[in-house]
Structure formats: C-alpha cells, structure tokens
Amino acid sequence: MLTITVPASSANLGLGFDCLGLALDLNLTVTIGPKTNTWQVDHPFGADIPNDESNLIVQTARFVDPDIPPHQLVVKSDIPLARGLGSSSSALVAGLFLGHYLVGQTINRHQILQEAAALEGHPDNVAPTILGGLQLTDENKIGVQATPLPFPKDLVAVTFIPDYSLKTAAARAALPTTLALKTAVHQSQHLANLVAACYLGDQKRLMALVEEDQMHEPYRADLAPEFLQIRTLAHHLGLAGTYLSGAGPTVVSLVTKKQADQLLEAINGLNLNGTAMVLAVQQTGTTFTGSLD
Known part of the structure; x- marks a missing residue:
C-alpha cells in the first residue's frame, strides 16, 4: 500500500503575515487501499468529518480529475483541527497529491503549489507542507512563488x-x-x-x-x-x-x-x-x- 505523509505547518512566524510558513514534524497520513465502488474514508475523527466522497481529501483529489476511480483510504493525523497548525491545508495538499498520483501524472510540486494556493486562498500554509522547511511565499502575475529560507539547524x-x-x-x-x-x-x-x-x-x-x-x-x-x-x-x-x-x-x-x-x-x-x-x-x-x- 502507498502512504502519503503531509506535515503540519506554522504560518506567519510573527512578522510574516500571510507570507511565511514553517513545516513541523506533526503529520497527516493517507494510506491508499484497494479500488471500491464508492469512496470509503476510514478515520478516527468522529461523525463530523465525512467518510465518503464529500471528505475534503477526496473532494480535492477529484479536483484533479472528477473521474478518478474510488478507493478505500485510511486517514490518520496528529495535527489537531482548528488550532493554527494547518490541518485543513494538510488535508487539501494530501488530496492533490492523491489525485495526481491516481491519474498517473508525474508529481510536479510547483503545479501542486499553484493549485493548493488557489483552493486555500493563500500560500503560507500550503507551501511548507508541500516543500518542507521555512518558505517565503509571494503571489504575483505569474502565480505563486515559494522561496526556501535557510533555517538554523539547532x-x-x-x-x-x-x-x-x-x-x-x-x-x-x-x-x-x-x-x-x-x-x-x-x-x-x-x-x-x-x-x-x-x-x-x-x-x-x-x-x-x-x-x-x-x-x-x-x-x-x-x-x-x-x-x-x-x-x-x-x-x-x-x-x-x-x-x-x-x-x-x-x-x-x-x-x-x-x-x-x-x-x-x-x-x-x-x-x-x-x-x-x-x-x-x-x-x-x-x-x-x-x-x-
């Protein structure tokens, strides 16, 4: 089975409002199981989080191609919801990687960054989840740019x-x-x-x-x-x-x-x-x- 692992993100770092984001080692994982007749998302998050095609991860995967064959997915996450650690961004990014993988496309992180930023509304959380480390982001006429900044190893x-x-x-x-x-x-x-x-x-x-x-x-x-x-x-x-x-x-x-x-x-x-x-x-x-x- 294939597992996609997406890190949490911590945006802003104080001064970098809507432009800085740091990837942290707290992860969401999506394990892709066999094909099924309908989407089945197994997760431990309770009834408030859908377990069918209305799940955010599946919805985002189907943004890549609405005709992707349904699969069983097993989702686990250490990232708490609505706490400022990019839980929705991580789910969205996981869905895009899932979608591109299942349609057999080469994974292009720059393309996924453009798609994720468009869906999320701003790039500061999605850039580090896709690319890792500390990312400085910019939105301009040619799209979203992410520049990795050196981060002290200590x-x-x-x-x-x-x-x-x-x-x-x-x-x-x-x-x-x-x-x-x-x-x-x-x-x-x-x-x-x-x-x-x-x-x-x-x-x-x-x-x-x-x-x-x-x-x-x-x-x-x-x-x-x-x-x-x-x-x-x-x-x-x-x-x-x-x-x-x-x-x-x-x-x-x-x-x-x-x-x-x-x-x-x-x-x-x-x-x-x-x-x-x-x-x-x-x-x-x-x-x-x-x-x-």
Missing part, C-alpha cells in the same frame, strides 16, 4: 496546543482594516531583517525578530490568552522566539535544542489546558512511502 519548536479551537474567520475578524504608516514601516523593516537573519545564520537575531509583529498578534492576543503567558514565561528564562502560530490558538517558541526541555517543563508548570511538545522542523515536505499494487 532551532526546534516548543509548541503549546490549547484544548479549544479557534476558527480562522474569527481570528481574521479581529484584525483592523487599516494600519498606520509607522506600523507598516516597522513591519516591513523587521520582516526584511528576519529574512536576512535566516541567510546570515544569525539564530539569536531571528529569535528576537520573531516577536516584533505589530500587524496581527496584538489584535489576536485576547483570543489566545496562553500566547502572552508563554512569551512572558520564556522571557523570564531569558528566551525569545515566541509567536502565535497561524491564526492561533497554538503558541510556538523557537528555541535551541538545549533550551527546549527547560521551556517545556516551565510551560507544563503553568498547568494550562492543552498539550505542550517539542517539534522538529520537517525539511522534506510531502512524501510517499510504499507502493500501490
């Missing part, structure tokens, strides 16, 4: 996932419709320096710059109160690098491997309602294992 993501969900629409509604010129200048200057820090390998500077956002995090902080709690806690430990993952409510702190256990223990000591874990950056993007008989 950094990991200490990740706190609250027990509650936060819909992207609600998080978007919290944002202002305009920004002051001073804020826009601050954002552009610091984002440019964050990109430079990646290329220079200056992880200390990168960790500090991650906390410089003035565009969205100040307006979303009330929706995810653990965010500022964890950032303040990290500062007490002398650590920078904490940001709101995507639209939230998940909180990510980029720290060195040596610092990760200390911060993880401290977060657990807060007794917050949620799960804290250390995640590596996933560098390969979507992968295939096995074969389809």
Whole structure:
C-alpha cells in the first residue's frame, strides 16, 4: 500500500503575515487501499468529518480529475483541527497529491503549489507542507512563488496546543482594516531583517525578530490568552522566539535544542489546558512511502 505523509505547518512566524510558513514534524497520513465502488474514508475523527466522497481529501483529489476511480483510504493525523497548525491545508495538499498520483501524472510540486494556493486562498500554509522547511511565499502575475529560507539547524519548536479551537474567520475578524504608516514601516523593516537573519545564520537575531509583529498578534492576543503567558514565561528564562502560530490558538517558541526541555517543563508548570511538545522542523515536505499494487 502507498502512504502519503503531509506535515503540519506554522504560518506567519510573527512578522510574516500571510507570507511565511514553517513545516513541523506533526503529520497527516493517507494510506491508499484497494479500488471500491464508492469512496470509503476510514478515520478516527468522529461523525463530523465525512467518510465518503464529500471528505475534503477526496473532494480535492477529484479536483484533479472528477473521474478518478474510488478507493478505500485510511486517514490518520496528529495535527489537531482548528488550532493554527494547518490541518485543513494538510488535508487539501494530501488530496492533490492523491489525485495526481491516481491519474498517473508525474508529481510536479510547483503545479501542486499553484493549485493548493488557489483552493486555500493563500500560500503560507500550503507551501511548507508541500516543500518542507521555512518558505517565503509571494503571489504575483505569474502565480505563486515559494522561496526556501535557510533555517538554523539547532532551532526546534516548543509548541503549546490549547484544548479549544479557534476558527480562522474569527481570528481574521479581529484584525483592523487599516494600519498606520509607522506600523507598516516597522513591519516591513523587521520582516526584511528576519529574512536576512535566516541567510546570515544569525539564530539569536531571528529569535528576537520573531516577536516584533505589530500587524496581527496584538489584535489576536485576547483570543489566545496562553500566547502572552508563554512569551512572558520564556522571557523570564531569558528566551525569545515566541509567536502565535497561524491564526492561533497554538503558541510556538523557537528555541535551541538545549533550551527546549527547560521551556517545556516551565510551560507544563503553568498547568494550562492543552498539550505542550517539542517539534522538529520537517525539511522534506510531502512524501510517499510504499507502493500501490
């Protein structure tokens, strides 16, 4: 059997609103079983997630070709729903890879990026799930472009996932419709320096710059109160690098491997309602294992 594995993604990294995304080693897998008369999607997510052709993964696969023969699919995922870790983007990307594979097409990641961005509405989550690592995205007249940024090998993501969900629409509604010129200048200057820090390998500077956002995090902080709690806690430990993952409510702190256990223990000591874990950056993007008989 063939298994498609798609990583989670953490968008924005503070300053990179709708243009930066980081792949994290928390995965969705889709195992392709035999052909069936109708689509059958076996999953552990309950009745709210369809198990037939209306499932998002199948719908997306049929976007590639509506005449794809139905198969049995077994879906598993460590990516929590509506937590700011790209669960819907990962499902969408899995569906596109599934569709292209089943119609016998050569897997073209650039083409899949265009399709995924068009379906998702923006590329910051889908680019890292497809390509891995830290991706800087741009939408222009010729389509979506993704530029891989060097990411310090010593950094990991200490990740706190609250027990509650936060819909992207609600998080978007919290944002202002305009920004002051001073804020826009601050954002552009610091984002440019964050990109430079990646290329220079200056992880200390990168960790500090991650906390410089003035565009969205100040307006979303009330929706995810653990965010500022964890950032303040990290500062007490002398650590920078904490940001709101995507639209939230998940909180990510980029720290060195040596610092990760200390911060993880401290977060657990807060007794917050949620799960804290250390995640590596996933560098390969979507992968295939096995074969389809």
